[in-house]
Amino acid sequence: MAMHRGRGFASINYPIGMNLGGDPSQALVHSNPDGKFTVALSSIDLGQGMKSVTRQIAAETLGIPVADVYVDTADSDTGPHCMGSFASRGTHRVGNAVIQAAQEARAVMLEAAAEELEVDATDLVTDGRGNIHVKGAPSRSITTMAACQAAQFKQGRTVSGRGIFLIPLSEVDPETGEMTPVSCFAHAAMLVEVEVDDETGEVSVLDMQSAYEVGRALNPKLVEQQLVGGAWMGMSHALWETTEPYYPDRSHGPVDFNNYLMPGPGDLAPHHISVLERPAPDGPFGGKGPGEMCANPVLPAVANAVYDAVGVRIDELPITPEKVLRGIRANGGARPKMRLARTQFAGAR
Amino acid sequence: MIEFRKEFFANERDDNLNEIGKPTRRQDILGHVTGRSPYFDDHLFEGLLHIRCVRSPHHHARIRRIDVSAAEKMPGVVRVLLGKDVPLNLNTLLSLLDFGLDDEPVLSTTKVAYKGEPVAAIIAESEAQARAAVLAVKVDWEVLPHVLDVEDAVKPGAPVVCDVYPSNKFIYHGKFDHQKLRYGDVEEAFARADHIVEGRYQMSPIEQAPMETCGAIAAPEVNDRFVCFTSTQGLFFSLGTAAKLLTMPSSRLHFVGGTVGGGFGGKVDSMHEPLAILGAMLTGRPCKYAWDREEEMQVGAPRGAERWYIKDGIARDGRILARKFTGYFDSGAYTRLSSYAIIKGVGHLPGPYTIPNVYADVFCVYTNRTPATAMRGFGITGVDFAIEAHMDKGAEMAGLNPIDFRILNSYRDGDMKAHRRLAKNCALVECCQVVAEKGGVVLTQASRAATSLLDGGGERARLPSRTATDQNGIVSGFKGGNYAKKGGGASGPQPVALPIAASAPTPASASLASVRPASPTYQPAATPPPAPQPPAPAADTARHGALRFSSLSGFRRR
Numbered sequence: 001m002a003m004h005r006g007r008g009f010a011s012i013n014y015p016i017g018m019n020l021g022g023d024p025s026q027a028l029v030h031s032n033p034d035g036k037f038t039v040a041l042s043s044i045d046l047g048q049g050m051k052s053v054t055r056q057i058a059a060e061t062l063g064i065p066v067a068d069v070y071v072d073t074a075d076s077d078t079g080p081h082c083m084g085s086f087a088s089r090g091t092h093r094v095g096n097a098v099i100q101a102a103q104e105a106r107a108v109m110l111e112a113a114a115e116e117l118e119v120d121a122t123d124l125v126t127d128g129r130g131n132i133h134v135k136g137a138p139s140r141s142i143t144t145m146a147a148c149q150a151a152q153f154k155q156g157r158t159v160s161g162r163g164i165f166l167i168p169l170s171e172v173d174p175e176t177g178e179m180t181p182v183s184c185f186a187h188a189a190m191l192v193e194v195e196v197d198d199e200t201g202e203v204s205v206l207d208m209q210s211a212y213e214v215g216r217a218l219n220p221k222l223v224e225q226q227l228v229g230g231a232w233m234g235m236s237h238a239l240w241e242t243t244e245p246y247y248p249d250r251s252h253g254p255v256d257f258n259n260y261l262m263p264g265p266g267d268l269a270p271h272h273i274s275v276l277e278r279p280a281p282d283g284p285f286g287g288k289g290p291g292e293m294c295a296n297p298v299l300p301a302v303a304n305a306v307y308d309a310v311g312v313r314i315d316e317l318p319i320t321p322e323k324v325l326r327g328i329r330a331n332g333g334a335r336p337k338m339r340l341a342r343t344q345f346a347g348a349r
Numbered sequence: 350m351i352e353f354r355k356e357f358f359a360n361e362r363d364d365n366l367n368e369i370g371k372p373t374r375r376q377d378i379l380g381h382v383t384g385r386s387p388y389f390d391d392h393l394f395e396g397l398l399h400i401r402c403v404r405s406p407h408h409h410a411r412i413r414r415i416d417v418s419a420a421e422k423m424p425g426v427v428r429v430l431l432g433k434d435v436p437l438n439l440n441t442l443l444s445l446l447d448f449g450l451d452d453e454p455v456l457s458t459t460k461v462a463y464k465g466e467p468v469a470a471i472i473a474e475s476e477a478q479a480r481a482a483v484l485a486v487k488v489d490w491e492v493l494p495h496v497l498d499v500e501d502a503v504k505p506g507a508p509v510v511c512d513v514y515p516s517n518k519f520i521y522h523g524k525f526d527h528q529k530l531r532y533g534d535v536e537e538a539f540a541r542a543d544h545i546v547e548g549r550y551q552m553s554p555i556e557q558a559p560m561e562t563c564g565a566i567a568a569p570e571v572n573d574r575f576v577c578f579t580s581t582q583g584l585f586f587s588l589g590t591a592a593k594l595l596t597m598p599s600s601r602l603h604f605v606g607g608t609v610g611g612g613f614g615g616k617v618d619s620m621h622e623p624l625a626i627l628g629a630m631l632t633g634r635p636c637k638y639a640w641d642r643e644e645e646m647q648v649g650a651p652r653g654a655e656r657w658y659i660k661d662g663i664a665r666d667g668r669i670l671a672r673k674f675t676g677y678f679d680s681g682a683y684t685r686l687s688s689y690a691i692i693k694g695v696g697h698l699p700g701p702y703t704i705p706n707v708y709a710d711v712f713c714v715y716t717n718r719t720p721a722t723a724m725r726g727f728g729i730t731g732v733d734f735a736i737e738a739h740m741d742k743g744a745e746m747a748g749l750n751p752i753d754f755r756i757l758n759s760y761r762d763g764d765m766k767a768h769r770r771l772a773k774n775c776a777l778v779e780c781c782q783v784v785a786e787k788g789g790v791v792l793t794q795a796s797r798a799a800t801s802l803l804d805g806g807g808e809r810a811r812l813p814s815r816t817a818t819d820q821n822g823i824v825s826g827f828k829g830g831n832y833a834k835k836g837g838g839a840s841g842p843q844p845v846a847l848p849i850a851a852s853a854p855t856p857a858s859a860s861l862a863s864v865r866p867a868s869p870t871y872q873p874a875a876t877p878p879p880a881p882q883p884p885a886p887a888a889d890t891a892r893h894g895a896l897r898f899s900s901l902s903g904f905r906r907r
Contacts (some may be wrong), residue, residue, distance in 0.1 A: 020693075059368040060366055217353065243646060278779075300737030
């Protein structure tokens with residue numbers, strides 16, 4: 001009886017947003033008299049960082065520090081319509097709506113500044129630190145606070161903007177499936193190393209090497225938490241989770257976390273992530289949604305690694321010790337494949 | 350451990366931005382780490398009532414009688430709700446997109462089609478009292494035969510799960526009992542392939558497992574309105590659903606949410622808000638309806654199980670010539686969102702590879718299981734497991750390293766995809782190369798030199814000269830137009846009309862992604878455009894009070 005190591009690979013792409021379109025999101029942006037901005041949304045923060053990423057997008061677009069922006073969500077009396085936080089659509093759809101709203105508000109702020117500085121608004125730039133100045137002449141400047149104050153108390157302007165983002169609805173041809181699904185794709189590749197015990201059938205994930213292409217990492221820490229957590233979920237789907245009872249009476253189904261199996265901290269494997277960024281032409285600053293796709297490559301990569309280790313194809317999830325043992329027995333013993341063996345020439349970079 | 354490989358696609362980005370790309374701390378972190386961020390369940394009004402549902406113990410049964418007389422007399426019981434108390438007791442979630450027929454009651458009155466289906470709701474002063482009263486409701490069940498397997502469910506003579514779809518299959522476009530994808534001719538390509546690889550893959554149903562279970566608290570507000578604090582993932586989605594079921598204008602509803610203890614797709618179904626608001630309407634008091642962990646796991650909709658059959662035809666050099674799919678999504682007892690997920694899945698086929706012949710039949714199947722719903726990767730995760738496990742077998746059959754096999758077949762900018770649009774903004778090749786390098790896997794010279802930016806388009810941008818179509822699975826008794834025409838379709842790259850003659854010069858491959866053709870050669874099969882439909886009276890009454898975001902399909906039952 002022995003432990004067998006194996007490596008499995010998978011690569012995927014992932015469509016961002018509700019694929020047929022027709023899923024608008026809106027945003028409203030306005031300034032307090034002192035140049036502090038509120039972004040009003042009805043989008044949901046599930047912990048993925050919706051509020052934070054839209055706050056950075058608004059600040060970047062307005063040309064002001066992130067500390068000067070607060071995102072208020074989600075109250076149907078004050079926030080405009082949003083389809084919801086699902087289908088990896090939050091960053092992409094809401095982010096674009098926020099850009100549009102912030103651009104409109106920024107234009108008013110610059111017009112107000114131009115009037116105060118007695119210059120043309122098209123000659124003005126923001127420095128991202130709370131100042132507006134004439135292009136090439138930093139000394140001719142006004143703070144964003146003073147510009148917003150002047151707009152509201154001297155000039156009678158609302159420093160505000162409205163935004164909506166909508167990918168129009170696509171048709172689907174009933175006979176061929178021709179359609180215009182989504183507007184951008186995220187990508188990933190994953191190499192998983194496992195160890196399989198041919199006596200117990202247990203599979204341990206030892207190591208994960210991945211590359212995720214996310215358009216642009218709008219906030220690298222938020223991207224990291226999504227990728228780390230999502231890969232954990234993929235590993236959990238592959239090896240542990242099911243609402244089905246392991247034995248056939250449906251009354252044996254799990255009702256709590258004692259019998260709904262998931263990996264614990266001791267089951268986690270080191271995950272070495274590389275992030276690539278190829279901006280999506282229609283994404284907010286090129287961003288795509290990393291939240292869903294990060295789990296997907298792990299499931300098949302684990303199944304392929306089990307095959308590499310002991311020569312058993314498990315095509316039915318989850319990959320339980322029982323299925324592995326039955327497969328080994330049917331083959332008359334473990335049959336390691338070692339198709340992705342590390343070579344001595346590897347890793348030179 | 351994370352690294353950012355900025356050298357890739359560097360000329361496509363401006364990395365000198367003020368706020369974008371910065372690891373800025375979360376706006377809401379202080380509230381989260383000090384336990385002060387308010388979730389729906391923190392709105393515990395004085396005098397709050399608690400709702401618990403009476404649920405079916407059977408997979409499939411007719412309801413002969415529901416006797417609530419004993420339950421109504423139990424201590425603390427304020428009111429018992431039955432289906433007749435729900436103003437419009439039938440809905441399908443995607444009716445907000447005009448997609449599919451209303452098929453699911455809030456509280457079932459005539460039959461149940463899954464174990465745990467609610468038939469009555471107890472409103473009581475305490476949760477314990479509500480639980481006790483649930484046990485006192487007597488339901489006279491007539492147990493019916495049930496079906497739990499997708500392929501059993503589509504066999505002739507299988508028990509009918511959902512009367513709206515008597516064949517146990519969702520009807521697409523009012524026309525077919527499955528969604529088709531037809532691109533080229535897979536059978537012709539299989540005949541000339543050097544290797545044939547076949548597989549069957551089964552995904553398990555999976556619980557979203559958020560820390561916070563689903564729920565809502567509703568209360569009467571001043572001026573004849575109702576406030577609803579909710580864990581929903583779609584605030585206006587749930588608001589629209591509640592307005593429809595309660596036949597109430599959206600202006601009388603005030604929804605508050607936005608901070609949710611994990612969703613992962615399980616908080617879209619809007620099961621709690623309508624019942625909590627209905628409770629508040631009928632008692633005049635604040636009402637809470639939330640699942641406990643057992644309900645979250647066994648009644649709350651899981652990620653549905655999917656079964657996929659894949660057949661590949663591969664040439665001697667490792668290129669995939671044809672790929673055929675048959676897929677069965679287990680939707681459980683009702684549609685919820687599975688029908689839409691299938692469209693998403695079909696648009697995703699055959700995965701991130703350029704394959705000149707692709708075929709798929711994908712069925713949304715009703716079984717007597719818990720209705721399925723969204724979960725992280727909805728419509729994609731299951732088929733990606735199938736595709737990538739299958740790719741591993743294909744690589745072995747072709748005698749190639751699994752990473753070389755992917756890169757060889759990977760899609761590149763300007764390639765035609767099976768849904769007849771050009772690929773753009775691709776990065777699969779680069780992801781494969783980075784992982785191979787990190788993992789010490791030596792690739793062929795060709796794989797190392799490959800790039801998503803080049804080598805695509807040209808011949809690879811062509812539509813197949815011929816596509817084999819069919820009328821398999823055609824149905825009658827349903828009518829539906831096509832998807833809405835208004836404003837749609839023009840946002841993405843369109844098919845490039847390349848002449849079929851091989852001698853025609855092809856434009857430079859790199860520029861193909863942005864080319865928009867004057868006249869695509871591809872014409873959908875000779876189907877007359879759907880005739881404008883007179884408004885169906887039944888559907889119009891059913892629409893009463895419903896907020897409709899858009900019109901996806903003119904899908905009505907005759």
